[in-house]
Amino acid sequence: MSAHGPMPRSAWLYPVLAVLLFAAVSATGYSFAPSAAGWVFAAVLLVILFGTVFAAVHHAEMIAERIGEPFGTLLLTLAxxxxxxxxxxxxxxxxxxxxxxxxxxxxxxxxxxxNGLVGLCIFIGGIRYREQDFQITGANLYLSVLFVLATITLDMPNFTLTAPGPIYSTAQLAVISVVTLLLYAVFLYTQTIRHRDYFVSGANEAAAHGEVMSDRETAISVVLLLVSLLAVVLLAKKFSLVVDVVTVKIGAPPAFAGLVVAALILLPESVAAVAAAR
Known part of the structure; x- marks a missing residue:
């Protein structure tokens, strides 16, 4: 486990603020509308939601350090x-x-x-160290699974003819669902049992000799992780209203909402990845 300092104040403050905001909105029956007060609410919501996502990822990483790799990565992925x-x-x-x-x-x-995050990490790490080490076999396995899943879920529907439009029919969806689950199950077996060494680097093993979180710290992180995830789920409805209004306001295509959600999800891990590359 890597050494860690005291829990940052934001790790518990934002989840608490998120729960309080949801309680206040539910009690008053407030619904977002594009007005001066509405935009202030949207700004506050966005800050608290981003902070809560960061807090959730932080606690997932703390617990991941305690349980070790590769299970820590799975926990972070689940969160x-x-x-x-x-x-x-x-x-x-x-x-x-x-x-x-x-x-x-x-x-x-x-x-x-x-395209963006991997390139940025390689660029930043290259500037600082000129050369970086990678678990090539583990990275290849990740990319192999990603390429297959992306192809059968994002690309193949454009070429199927059973149902009108770029969609799968019900039978095709059933087959793709089973194939996806089986593929991911094989990947998990490879990652956690059969070829676990492909995903655990020497740096991970060296970090295992650092300071270990106490049971009390781990329990606090587990509780705050659950509270953070619950808070994000509760605030998601209000966030969706803001996204809908902004999308219409700026005349953005429907895919804009997907980009916003992707950015919100990836921001904490992007910051952590860049920090790790440095």
Missing amino acids: VTIIEVALISTIMLGDTPAPTLARDTVFAVVMIVC
Whole structure:
């Protein structure tokens, strides 16, 4: 485990503020409207929501340090996935239907990570160290699974003819769902059991000899992680109203909402990735 300092104040403050904001909005029955007061509320909501997402990722990382790799990565992935699914589902089922939001968001995430974030980390790390070490085999496995999943979920629907439009039929969706679950199950088996060494670098092993979180600190992080995830889910509905209004206001295409959700989800991990590269 890597050494860590005291818990930052923002790690517990933002989740508490998020819960209080939701309670206040629910008690008053407030609904966002494009007015001066509404934009102030939108700004406050955005700051608190971003802070709460950062807090959730922070606590997931703290717990991940305690349980070690590769299970720590799985926990962090689960936390980010819960946030992503909550935001996507809420916006898709909001007052302005957005049936393509899931596809747009996932596509934006893939593009931002593979083209923007990876390139930025390599660039920043290269400037500082001139050369960096990578777990090539583990990275190849990640990319192999990502390429297959992205192809069958984002690309192939454009070429199927059973159902009108770029969508799968019900039978095709069933097959793709089963294939996706099986593929991810094989990947998890490879990551956690069969070839665990592909995903644990020497730096991870060296960090294991650092300071270990106490049981009390771990319990606090678990509770605050759950509170943070719950707060994001609760505020997702209000966030969806703001996104809908802003999308119409600036005349943006429907895919704009997917880009916003992707940016919100990826920002904490992007900051952590750049810091790690440095």
